[in-house]
Amino acid sequence: MTTSELSTTVRRRDRVAVIDLVGGVNARAEHSLDTAWAEAVRELPDAVVLNFRDAGYINSTGIALIVGLLAKARARGVPIRAYGLTPHYREIFEITRLADFLAINPDEDSAVRGAERSST
Amino acid sequence: MGDVNDRTTENAMDTAAAARDATYWAKAVTRLNVSEVPKGAINLNVTGKQLAGPIQGFGKMWQKTYQVRLPRERVSATDLIATWKQRFPDFWPEGNLFYGPLTGIAPGEVALLNMTLPGGMTLSTGVMVLYADEESFTLMTPQGHMFAGWITFSATERDGETVAQAQVLMRASDPIFELGLTLGGHRQEDLFWSHTLREVAAHFGEAADVDTQVVCVDKRRQWSRWSNVWHSSAIRSAGYMLGAPIRGARDLARRGRTPD
Numbered sequence: 001m002t003t004s005e006l007s008t009t010v011r012r013r014d015r016v017a018v019i020d021l022v023g024g025v026n027a028r029a030e031h032s033l034d035t036a037w038a039e040a041v042r043e044l045p046d047a048v049v050l051n052f053r054d055a056g057y058i059n060s061t062g063i064a065l066i067v068g069l070l071a072k073a074r075a076r077g078v079p080i081r082a083y084g085l086t087p088h089y090r091e092i093f094e095i096t097r098l099a100d101f102l103a104i105n106p107d108e109d110s111a112v113r114g115a116e117r118s119s120t
Numbered sequence: 121m122g123d124v125n126d127r128t129t130e131n132a133m134d135t136a137a138a139a140r141d142a143t144y145w146a147k148a149v150t151r152l153n154v155s156e157v158p159k160g161a162i163n164l165n166v167t168g169k170q171l172a173g174p175i176q177g178f179g180k181m182w183q184k185t186y187q188v189r190l191p192r193e194r195v196s197a198t199d200l201i202a203t204w205k206q207r208f209p210d211f212w213p214e215g216n217l218f219y220g221p222l223t224g225i226a227p228g229e230v231a232l233l234n235m236t237l238p239g240g241m242t243l244s245t246g247v248m249v250l251y252a253d254e255e256s257f258t259l260m261t262p263q264g265h266m267f268a269g270w271i272t273f274s275a276t277e278r279d280g281e282t283v284a285q286a287q288v289l290m291r292a293s294d295p296i297f298e299l300g301l302t303l304g305g306h307r308q309e310d311l312f313w314s315h316t317l318r319e320v321a322a323h324f325g326e327a328a329d330v331d332t333q334v335v336c337v338d339k340r341r342q343w344s345r346w347s348n349v350w351h352s353s354a355i356r357s358a359g360y361m362l363g364a365p366i367r368g369a370r371d372l373a374r375r376g377r378t379p380d
Contacts, residue, residue: 027274057141060251060258060272064183064289067174071181071338088141091148096250096260096270097173 004056005029008036016112017045021055025062033065037072048073049111050102053084063096070101079103083111144253146228152248152262154230161219161232164360165353166246169262177268177291178345179298181338182306184288186313188321188328189281195324197275197282198254204273204284204320205257211319213312227252231259237354238308241361245353247271261293264351266305268293284320286313291342294349298341310334 006029011018017040023029040048050066052058073080083105085093093099105111151170157163174181190200204211205225209218215236221229227249235243245265251258256274261267269290276283288309292298297305314330321328349355 027276059141059144059253060256060270061274061287064270064272064287067289068183068337070175075338075340088145092145095146095148095171097171097176101175 006032006055008032010036010039012043012045013049013108013112015046016049017041017043017047018049018051018108018112020051020053023054024056025058025065027059027061029062030065033069037069041072041076041078045078047079047081049108050080050082051084051108051111052082052089055084058089058092063092063098066098066102070098074101081105081111081114083107144227144251146248146250149228149248152230152246154232154246156222157232158219161217162234162242162244162357162360163232164244165264165351165356166230166232166244166262169246169264169351171248171250171260172263172265172268172293172348173260174269174289174291176263176345176348178294178342178348179267179292179301180336180341181291182288183335183337184290184310184313185333185335186286186310186317187331187333188284188317188326189331190284190321190324190326190328192277192280192282194326195282197277200275200282200284200320200324201255201257201273203323204275205252207323211316211323213315216312225249225252225257241354241358243353243357244360245357261290263293263348264353264356265293266297266300266353267291268348284317286317288313289337291338294352295346296349296352296354300354306334 004023006021006023006025009020011020019036019040070080081103085104090104093102093104103114105114151168152166154163154167208220208225212218217234219232221231223229229249230246232246237243247259247261249257250260250270256272258270258272260270267290269288272287274285292301310332314332317330318328
């Protein structure tokens with residue numbers, strides 16, 4: 001399936017790192033996600049928030065990559081949250097049971113606030 | 121300006137892909153249900169179970185990738201996946217049975233697995249088709265399976281070759297399976313998927329070597345998940361097999377009481 005390459009940017013909101021995901025999350029997204037993760041945790045944030053608002057298509061390989069991020073976050077003891085998921089992808093996160101480990105918020109403010117709370 | 125146009129085109133492609141996407145993913149299920157049990161299959165440890173992904177398992181998290189390369193002129197990626205879906209059980213090692221749904225590998229369908237373990241015990245479990253498109257499909261395990269995770273089968277075209285791949289992302293479900301994996305289970309699994317990929321290649325007339333890559337994604341065990349052992353398909357399958365003589369005697373007695 002052809003979708004656009006994933007591009008990522010990392011922003012800071014206080015002590016929380018926000019990773020903006022733009023484009024498809026699939027096998028070709030691995031390098032971009034790894035780079036963003038390395039940058040996000042470089043300054044030892046209290047938490048990391050994934051912004052899926054502009055993420056396009058997510059396939060099962062993309063979900064596996066997100067699981068990889070969860071494992072890295074767990075190894076570092078960094079809470080991880082998400083927002084901007086469409087109802088369809090919220091459902092996918094429920095089916096794959098990612099939602100058991102990744103808090104899903106309706107917007108960035110609540111994700112950042114939740115991340116701050118969960119890290120204290 | 122060109123960048124803006126490129127971005128607009130990419131966004132349109134993503135929107136179209138997202139619209140198609142709904143048909144590729146399974147719908148939400150709380151507990152698995154086997155609609156039809158094929159003749160000869162043991163339906164155990166599947167009905168009523170929840171799905172379990174790699175983060176619900178107990179053991180270390182592993183990503184295992186098995187690949188074979190075929191000449192592109194022999195088969196395209198989409199044709200390879202179509203064949204793999206259609207003939208999925210044919211490529212498995214002998215003694216391991218995959219009872220797929222009659223409708224084939226499609227999102228949301230549940231398949232039963234009857235696997236022969238060392239010692240001759242039959243382990244009964246299953247998988248659900250989590251995702252399926254023209255270039256890949258993913259199976260996810262239920263509670264009690266040997267491992268909690270998913271396996272993605274895919275094909276891509278690179279440098280004049282079609283690369284067929286099976287990628288497993290998993291944790292052992294419980295402490296007993298974790299011990300089993302450490303004591304040779306990982307090797308058995310590597311042999312299993314290597315065999316499968318060699319058979320896929322052989323189907324297209326290629327005697328291909330299998331490239332295996334194993335990465336430990338998370339070295340820590342999730343001790344809070346030790347109680348997954350309650351669902352263990354190995355223990356429940358063993359109980360089922362041990363109960364076979366009693367079930368047989370009961371059936372005979374029932375038949376004896378039934379008038380001709």
